[in-house]
Amino acid sequence: MKYDVIIIGAGPIGLNCALEAEKANLSYLIIEKGTIVNSLYNYPLYMTFFSTADKLEIAGIPFISTAPKPGRREALEYYQGISRGKKVNINLYEEVLEITKNENFQIKTSKDNYESENVIIATGFYDFPNLMNIPGEDLPKVFHYYKEPYPFANQKVVVIGASNSSVDAALETYRKGAEVTMIIRDSEFSKSVKYWVKPDIENRVKEKSINADFNSQILEITENSVIFKNGKGDVEEIENDFVLALTGYLPNFKFLQKSGIKLEGDNLNPFYNPETMETNVPNLYLAGVVCGGKDTHLWFIENSRIHANIIVANILSKKSM
Template sequence: MHFDVIIIGGGPIGIACGLEAQKKGLTYLIIEKGPVVNSIFNYPTKMQFFSSSERLEIDNIPFISTEVKPKRNEALEYYRRIVTSNSLNIHLFEEVLSIEKEENFYIKTTKNNYTSSKIVIATGFYDVPNLLNIPGENLPKVTHYYKEPHYYSRQKVAVIGASNSSVDAALECWRSGAEVTLIIRGNEIGSRVKYWVRPDILNRIEEGSIKTYYNTNVTKITENAIEINTNGKLQSLKNDFVIALTGYRPNFKLLELLGVNLSNNEKKIPQYNPETMETNITGAYLAGVVCGGMETHKWFIENSRIHAKQIISNILQNK
């Protein structure tokens, strides 16, 4: 099966690219390894966006939410309805295994083989967690994703991280009856924590409801404890579960398979033309958060939805 363009990633930006391709009469296919907007589906159940609903809109399709800042379930319905009502050509639960470039792009997935004249990588960053790389990280008690607090009620839970996701997990688990310990590598709560949540977590820390260790790293995880290092001081804390929310990274393996150049430093920023979003590989484009490499905080739905028009416009010019 040959297409004018294949879009890898069925998140909001991948969907936006599909909509734009459809409007311009291109044959296209969106390939998504999970359900529609897989990353949002994997967000915590009660998660509320930092952005207001109009900033999450794509293709000028209104997003109406009960509050100014929508919640996960509202976003799932919004993007799902866009896919359905526009009859987008999207294959779900199909993972890309390899990409080769000759005259065309050759894409092999878990279900089929395809060719395309152009390709768009819109895979986001939520699929690959940043690992701690310490003994015990692969124990069943450890997770790098947090869904809801009920599971952790009346348990000793260590939450690792200082971001929005870490703070939300710590507060929700504590309110559900968990004994929460917050482990933070730096000396304060993250600067980008939602402004309406920051006072809550700081008050819980100050009153001692959530025990917090700053300037601390977890060095080992065992069945019944975690070992930590606070400025050279070693301690062992009793523990039932570890929620390690230490951030995520783009699928660099996929970019490397394609041959996209990455910056020669820890940021791993891929090479692309910011006017067209085309990479150093002719006909291969980047869209959304994947453009930022390890700087995942720089791109959001609201400032990368424009990528769809940039990419499809350039594809039409070079068709």
């Protein structure tokens, strides 16, 4: 079957694109390599959103939350509930391998081949850790994803990073009995740290319940230790059981390039027209966080929901020509 639109990625923005396409009577299919809102599923179990529930809504469907700022489980119920209730046309656990274009797009996946007049890439960024490329990073004790604190009880844990994920992991593991050391490249915690969490981490560091080495650089991870350069320029080695290397995540740049999208500058910004969300490849669109290149804090659910409306409006305008 040939579709009007194929959407790659079943995150909140991909779902929103599908619902807007359906409103416009466009035939569509979402292809997702994991489950519905797969990135949210892989978030820490007790994660709380920075945004309030109304800012996470899609397609005008109310997001009812028991707290002003919902958590991971509520978000999973909301988005997966929309998919069920609206009978969204979606193929799960099917990875898109290649997009080529002749007259229309040919989409090759791990299971089948498809044809579409338009393609929307809404793949997010959570699948590829921003690696440090240091010795020992591939050891079994190193984790680039954090789910919950219980495996780290009474262990010596190094947390690398200073953003929300790092701060949450440091506080949660500390409260389960871990001896926590944070190794932070900058001179302070990230300004994006949730305002209700920041005083907590700052006070734990101040009272030395959590050790924090600012202006520091991790050099090597061994079976039983971590070696780093501290803020004074001295090399230190500390005993260690586990490393939570929460250094951020990146979009799949190879897939974008392979699809013909230009990447610009050191930030690898994918080229697109902000008025239409269309890339340099005609009828190939970007939506959501993938638009930001390496700057994965630029776009999020709250401010990229509008991408679906922009894209569908552009597709309809071309059809009316």
